[in-house]
Amino acid sequence: MSRFVVRLTEDVSRRALTLLVVFFAAMVIAPFALNDYLLTVLILIFYSAYLGLAWNILMGFAGYLSLGHALYVGLGGYTAAALYVHFGIGPWIGLLVAIPVTMISGAIIGFLAFRFGVAGVYFAILTIAFAEFARIGFDHFNWVGGSGGFFLPVKQYAHNDLWLLRGSPAMFYYVILAATVVAFLACRLMLHSRIGYFWQAIREDEGAARAIGVDTFRYKMYAVVISAGMSAFAGVFYAFYYNNLFPEQVFHILRSIELILGPMIGGIGTLFGPVLGAFVLTSLAEVLHAVLAVFGIDVPGVNRVLYGVCLLLVVIWVPHGIWPWLARRLGLTEPRP
Amino acid sequence: MPAEIYLNVAVSGILTGLVYGLMALGLSVIFGVVRVVNFAHGEMMTIAMYIALVVFTAFGLDPLIMLVPITAVLFALGYVMQAGMINPFVTRPEHTQFLLLLGVAIVIVNGLLIIFGPDAQSVRTTYAFDSFQFGRLIVDATKLYAAATAVVTAAALFAFFRFTDVGTAIRACADNHAGALTVGLNVNRLYALTFGLGSACVGAAGTLLVLIIDITPQVGPVYTLLAFIIVITGGMGSMPGALLGGLLIGVTEAMAGLIFTPSAKSMFAFAILVLVLLFRPQGILGRKTS
Amino acid sequence: MSALLSISGVSKRFRGLVAVDNVSFDVPQGVIYAVIGPNGAGKTTLFNMIAGEFVPDGGTISFDGARIDGHPPDEVCRRGIGRTFQLVRPFPALSVAENVMIGALLHRSDVAEARARAYDVLKRLDLFDKREQPASALTLPDRKRLEVARALATEPKLLLLDEVMAGLRPTETDRIVSVLRELNRETGLTILLIEHVMRAVMALAQRVLVLHHGAAIAEGAPEEVVRERAVIDSYLGAEALA
Secondary structure, eight states, rough: OOHHHHHTTTOHHHHHHHHHHHHHHHHHHHHSSHHHHHHHHHHHHHHHHHEEEEEEIIIIIIIIOOSSSHHHHHHHHHHHHHHHHOOOOOOOHHHHHHHHHHHHHHHOOOOHHHHHHOOHHHHHHHHHHHHHHHHHHHHGGGGTTGGEEEEEEOOOOOSBBBBTTTHHHHHHHHHHHOOOOEEHHHHHHHHSSHHHHHHHHHOHHHHHHHHHHHOOHHHHHHHHHHHHHHHHHHHHHHHHHHHOOOOHHOOHHHHHHHHHHHHHHOTTTSSSHHHHHHHHHHHHHHHHHHHHHHTTTOOTHHHHHHEEEEEEEEHHHOOOOOHHHHHHHHTOOOOOO | HHHHHHHHHHHHHHHHHHHHHHHHHHHHHHHHHHHHOTTTTHHHHHHHHHHHHHHHHOOOOHHHHHHHHHHHHHHHOOOOOOOIIIIGGGGGHHHHHHHHHHHHHHHHHHHHHHHOOOSSSSOOOTTTTEEEEEEEEEEEHHHHHHHHHOOOHHHHHHHHHOOOSHHHHHHHHHHOOHHHHHHOOOOOHHEEEEEEEHHHHHHHHHHHHHHSSSTTTHHHHHHHHHHHHHHHHHHHHHHHEEEEEEHHHHHHHHHHHHHHOHHHHHHHHHHHHHHHHHTTTSSSOOOOOO | OEEEEEEEEEEETTTEEEEEEEEEEEETTTEEEEEETTSSSSSSHHHHHHTTTSSSSSSEEEEEEEETTTHHHHHHHHTTTTEOOOSSOOOOTTTHHHHHHHHTTTTOOOOOOOHHOOOOOOHHHTTTTTTTBBBBGGOOOHHHHHHHHHHHOOSSSSEEEEEETTTOHHHHHHHHHHHHHHHHHHHHEEEEOOOOOHHHHHHSSSSEEETTTTTTEEEEEEHHHHTTTTIIIIIOOOGGGG
């Protein structure tokens, strides 16, 4: 156990560790200090952070751009929802089924892509194609509602049922917070072990990595499969939090794009980047929403324009993301992307 | 179903496909020369489409008449975008270019959404419901005009690259960047010009497409993807390949919509994409890059 | 004594151009073997076939008793052949130590052990002081040594060096030469190198192969090979002997 802790915290500065603990403590007591609205915003933030961490494995660590990650989220959500609605199986068991489902689909995409040397932009487009398949396919998949949508029965929030994931926003908050923490720690562990180093080698120069013995096919498969499996949880959470699933929403390319914005803004390849990015992006969106509401403007597309502008600004001015810059300012050490 | 219907749908697909081909030609030119992945391609086309719509609604001017001015506007837009924003990204990793243009695409789509709203609008010219009959073949007038214009425009572009000095210079740039620099070609200006030309293609294609389809801001991303599918299928960097790919996708789309359900149209296009990526990544007419 | 590496009748064509033409030679265990010849002679293509980047069109390549022609690069490395690239390919965003660690992780799954091994190799190649610097910040001579260090960290039995001395000053060349000689003496590491810098070839090589237009035109001890007519005419020039 102590060796585990040592491994987790080696070469992290005192200061960084302290800040992290303080931040975590603040997040734990947040539900007691915030109103319901802000709590739902925080839920959204950690949902984005979690997904960002999952996506970051494939892009930030291994260097492969996936623009179809909504596929895994959707598959995870639909799997657990179907098991619940049709068989009464709770979400945590559902998760045990959802994860293999997403891992297998990730493995299929990875196998097809990597066996045939599909990389870069072509890989990104391939991932888009598969997500689109799912979107159109599920539109016709009537066992889970088809295009009309799939609905989970909603009970009152009188008490929290963790097993069935029915309950108050606070319960959902702690679930997603815990998941994000676990994901964060898992990513940290992976990054600092053999698999993480091999991934980075692949990202930096795949040909050179092969020349020094890295089995690039295998490790790329690990990246895709782990990233996909992690995304399954997000899908299950989404399904039980919002209680409805529409293929047009869940598998839409916009979802895939939204989930990459956090890590992009925060810093691809870093550990805290996706979390920071989620905070920045979601907060900006909410602030914008509030400001517009004051002026009585309620036009669809305004916050998306903001996303687009954010993306542009980040890509042009801060391509490595805000976190590396912020970390330097705060005097922290952080594994370099 | 009687054979005529298949034939008519196929021909309709071919005609629409020629316009798609023109659009994809722009992408092929941009990628082939500037090596930039223009993920805002379809979105730029929607700009052209909305300009055509506004001009038609306000002044009653037929898109076919507006072809040249709108093409010029898009040329300028593309030129400025490349020179002003995209140029530093030419040497950066592909995924950063992709994300830059994705940002542009998001801004365009949602900007149009804010200005024009999400509802579908269309251009109804006087000949919108006319058709020509060739034996048992019935062809929509709009599609025929659009396709014919697309072919002429594409031919003009081919001629430009083949027979003008500037066109030759651009092709030199594409073949050998460093070599082009050493013989003194102003590569940056040529890149901007090329992006402008690619955007002009998209401007022309958009103006023609308004005759055929309804416009919403959301069609932008759909056509961006379609353009990529066409170019990858036909062969990245191959101009004839773009047209061929356009034809293929146009026909496939049309036939898939007829035989299966309309929503399956894009599934078939994606299926073709996956197959091409796996088995012939250089596309039908593309050259294998080592 | 059977050869560690055995090249037999190997050829490679690129669309009509014959890059390597029926080349055969053996590299015995523990020997430092050099391949020289004018540019375009097929040396790097030969290397790339040994390392698994290209598949030979004809002939066989055997290493440590087993056929390796046509096997992928990562597998060739796992079997014990380390290589450097003519145009160095460091992992730019990673530190010097991390670059070498990735090589070490091939045979050691524990990160701490890999780091220790990497440090050893870095000390041998005089890069230990720069271990925390990002590889992108290194000068060319340092990058070349990093390239060698990374390959060495994979604990190879055979090290392929592709023009490692190119662009280095004589003092740096001498440094690398002495490191390689030391490695060969102390660990019995077999080294196959492509080199243009004759100073290094004469100082290091125990056997030399000369390629010209893809074919072997001379093979033997360095002092003999450099005196052969064909070698002088095609590559060295008479002044080289003066």
